[in-house]
Amino acid sequence: MxxxxxxxxxxxxxxxxxxxxxxxxxxxxxxxxxxxxxxxxxxxxxxxxxxxxxxxxxxxxxxxxxxxxAVNNTEMFRDPGFWRFLKTLTPAFQTKNEINIWFPEASSGEEVFSFLIYAKEQNILEKVKVFCNHTSHEKLNEIEKGILKNKNLELNKSNYKRFEGKSQLENYFSIDNTGVYLKPELTAPVETITHSFLQGDTPKNITLVIYRNAMLNYNKKYCTKCMDVIYDSLVPGGMVAIGIKESMPFPYNTKMTCMNQKEMVFKKDGFLN
Amino acid sequence: MLRNDKRYKAVVIGGSAGSFSIVTRILSKIRPDFPLPIILCLHRLKHVRSGLVESLNLKSNIEVVEPFDKDRIVPNKVYLAPSNYHMFIEFDNSFSLSTEIVLNHSRPAIDHTFSSAAYAYRDKLIGIILTGANKDGAKGMKEIAGKKGTTIIQDPATCEVDTMTKSALRLITPDKVLSPEEIIDFLNQLPNV
Structure with a gap:
């Protein structure tokens, strides 16, 4: 140092x-x-x-x-149990004409790419729109282009196996001498927003917010502020996933229903329709 | 110089290969009213989330928990660093977890836990490094020594794998080099806070 x-x-x-x-x-x-x-x-x-x-x-x-x-080192299908739990939500997603997903701090592509592969395998990719916020143009550019920067291929493959995916992980990527890329048909639903999600306009009518392990970086008070914005973005019955070792800040720990305590997925009151 | 009357605030223990059985022994013989928090950072399989804390609890005289991010650290409790997260100690006596890059091929990394504990507790910290197969923890022990905390290294002759303890011994002259039984005796004679 x-x-x-x-x-x-x-x-x-x-x-x-x-x-x-x-x-x-x-x-x-x-x-x-x-x-x-x-x-x-x-x-x-x-x-x-x-x-x-x-x-x-x-x-x-x-x-x-x-x-x-930003912390950009994560892995694909981190916590496979969470991604397996998403599969149990597929029937609810299938009843909707449009499914809006939001990554308020898409600090690296792996979580977004994991979701897109999940959506493809569950036949909901065509209905999905994926909003990604970040303050870095370059970071968002990499996500839009499907660039996989951390090539922890063996780890990613092992997580995908635990997710019990329907294919082989490498089938979703193309590799050439410039890098590893998620196939363009998978990145098509991605819409990037270059500013902090706590400033300026934020997406609305969100079905699912994936906000895992971002609140680790903030103090308690600020976590509540983050959740204020996220909660407002959700449709009735909409859901938010936080990291498995994060606590849902007050008052949202009482205001929302915990759907899965192990994978830390919470639901806003109301029914998805 | 080690002072037995020092008012400590916490104990941090790091280990890797072979350390689980040593930690189990320590916790099964620790006095039930042990006055400090014991913070464990053990190398563990990243995809196995449960099982370790439950196994430790079977034998431990003190409750063992895996902390959530921002949990407060309280005495007479054992905290085990969760799988696939780094675990840090903050100045306000709470934990912070992180998914940042692996360090020494490890997440949780002992160096991270030990260094942050050294800054938070300074000379009121006891750092113990146990058996293990890589050098993680050595730099953290150096930080603890630098803040005048108390440093204990498991006697390499009693280690299943001595890489970790020997790496620490290359960086510092610890206050004590002890066998597992001597570590237990040392902890049990600490005065109440």
């Missing part, structure tokens, strides 16, 4: 970032914020806080910051 950031440094930098980037950086968990900043300092060979503050004056750096600040 190039520089050891103390509490006061982090507080100062969270305020500077909030001002320069127009997003609230003061609400991150302390250790998370420290790790991500340390990672960025190492990546850009930043030795001093003042050097970082100079970089923040360069507009082009903002996008590089957004791209690298």
């Amino acid at each position: 190039a520089i050891n950031l103390g509490i006061n440094d982090l507080k100062e930098l969270s305020e500077v970032l909030s001002e320069k980037l127009g997003l609230d950086f003061t609400q991150y968990g302390y250790s998370f914020f420290k790790r991500r900043l340390s990672y960025i300092f190492d990546l850009f060979n930043i030795k001093k806080k003042s050097q970082f503050q100079e970089l923040l004056k360069v507009k082009e750096f903002h996008q590089q910051f957004f791209y690298n600040f």
